[in-house]
Amino acid sequence: MERISVIIFAVLLGVGFYVWISRAINKKPLQDFVHSNLWLLHPNSVCYWRTAMAMIGLFLYFYSGHENIAIVIFTFAAILDGVDGVIARKCDLGSKLGEWLDPLCDKLTYLPPLIGFAYKGIISVKLIWVLVIIELFGQFLARRVLDMLKTSGAANNFGKIKAIICFGLVIFCALLDNIVDIPTIYNISDEVLVGIIILASASIVFKFVPNRLYADILSTLNFICGITSLVLTYQNYFAWAICVIIMGQLFDLFDGRMAEKHGGTKMGPLMDDIADFVSFGLAPAYMIVKSGGSLAWLFALIYLAGVAFRLIRFVAVDKKRTDLPDGIFNGLPSPAGALIVLGSALVVESPLLLWGGAVVSVGLMVSHLQFAHFGRVIIKQVPRPLFFTMCAFMVVALSFVFRTKNVEMFGYVILCSVSLYMVVGKKLRIPVKEPV
Numbered sequence: 001m002e003r004i005s006v007i008i009f010a011v012l013l014g015v016g017f018y019v020w021i022s023r024a025i026n027k028k029p030l031q032d033f034v035h036s037n038l039w040l041l042h043p044n045s046v047c048y049w050r051t052a053m054a055m056i057g058l059f060l061y062f063y064s065g066h067e068n069i070a071i072v073i074f075t076f077a078a079i080l081d082g083v084d085g086v087i088a089r090k091c092d093l094g095s096k097l098g099e100w101l102d103p104l105c106d107k108l109t110y111l112p113p114l115i116g117f118a119y120k121g122i123i124s125v126k127l128i129w130v131l132v133i134i135e136l137f138g139q140f141l142a143r144r145v146l147d148m149l150k151t152s153g154a155a156n157n158f159g160k161i162k163a164i165i166c167f168g169l170v171i172f173c174a175l176l177d178n179i180v181d182i183p184t185i186y187n188i189s190d191e192v193l194v195g196i197i198i199l200a201s202a203s204i205v206f207k208f209v210p211n212r213l214y215a216d217i218l219s220t221l222n223f224i225c226g227i228t229s230l231v232l233t234y235q236n237y238f239a240w241a242i243c244v245i246i247m248g249q250l251f252d253l254f255d256g257r258m259a260e261k262h263g264g265t266k267m268g269p270l271m272d273d274i275a276d277f278v279s280f281g282l283a284p285a286y287m288i289v290k291s292g293g294s295l296a297w298l299f300a301l302i303y304l305a306g307v308a309f310r311l312i313r314f315v316a317v318d319k320k321r322t323d324l325p326d327g328i329f330n331g332l333p334s335p336a337g338a339l340i341v342l343g344s345a346l347v348v349e350s351p352l353l354l355w356g357g358a359v360v361s362v363g364l365m366v367s368h369l370q371f372a373h374f375g376r377v378i379i380k381q382v383p384r385p386l387f388f389t390m391c392a393f394m395v396v397a398l399s400f401v402f403r404t405k406n407v408e409m410f411g412y413v414i415l416c417s418v419s420l421y422m423v424v425g426k427k428l429r430i431p432v433k434e435p436v
Helices: 002-024 028-036 043-062 067-090 096-119 125-148 157-177 189-207 211-234 238-262 268-290 296-316 334-347 351-366 374-381 384-404 407-427
Strands: 328-330 370-372
Touching: 002 067, 002 157, 043 067, 043 096, 067 096, 067 157, 096 125, 096 157, 125 189, 157 189, 211 238, 211 268, 238 268, 238 334, 238 374, 238 407, 268 296, 268 334, 268 351, 296 328, 296 334, 296 351, 334 351, 334 407, 370 374, 370 407, 374 407
Parallel strands: none
Antiparallel strands: 328 370
16 A cells, blocks of 8 residues: 555656646746756756666665655656656757657666566566567667668657556556565556557657658558458457457547648548448448347448448538538547447347447437547647557556456446547537538
8 A cells, every 4th residue: 555655646746747847838937947057957958867867766676675765766757758848849959869869768767677577577578678679679770770761760659658658567567566466367567568569669660651651551550450350250259359440440540640740642531431431330330240139230231331321421521511610520430439339249248239339329420419539639639648648548458458358347448438538529529610
């Protein structure tokens, strides 16, 4: 209980400092103070400070027995990872050196304690060394190649989410280290570590991809997820099939934003529509069929027709409307509709309830109820550190589901998530423009 209290105190202290400096840095007095004390508050200096704090915390935890003090110091150092970026943006102090130094200091902050916990038996030694090799390759060899190609090596979203999860994993391992005879089922550290390795690899790969291809690649990955889900559903691996569809939704979430930010190809919109129909139409419909019941095929067709209507209306009508604000959906988006069906498939045993979920999903999709776009509206109103923390929490939650193998709980998590989206999506809806 003492360890938990220390962790909560450390997190509140760090978050409080981040919130304060995020607000104060918008005012000229603090900006002037930063410029007059660059040795202390330059973003690169902050990187050095937080790395030094992490090393002190490492020594205190593993070699001097002052674990609680070490946790407070390390947590504060992890929070400073967001502070240097805030200072760089608000005070216009970004630099090529900082672009290279920031991820290096991240690695020097979380890799040493993770290695220490690995050799204490809390996480896999093999997995942690795989992560170390990938991180070193990305930091030195990959960035050298990017410099030769005159391409930016700045951290992308994959790398930022990975860093937050790594910081969280260190704290989680410190918590496990204080618990005697913890049930194996609650140690999800290895599952989280696998997710970190995947994110670290994706972070490197996407730095070599031309920006204009980002959207098409994400749409293709979404399509592959849909096909994979169909195969897994055929083999009666429902939970895994749903996990793959959720992965496809994450790819779908960002393909539009990447197209707007970096451009795309002529085939991009068509690829996106096909991928959406497969992942959020065919895959959930096939799951309805496989779930059983004499009328399963009928409700699967109703659901499939609803998704098709929703996608066609969006392309042929909604995109051309002048009275519909940008970032607002006319009807529930098909990914959210799919979640209603997928969650129902896991939490109910009666086919009647699943069919009811399909009908509710179709009704919401073909309706004229308006919902805010999750990526273009909702995420933009969420502070970036909170957004990345939410993504990290999602990875940890899925890891816990995989470890516990509690399919019903997974279904409730899905239904709660889509319900939360519908509530927030309605609340953040932009007022409809009056026709000219």
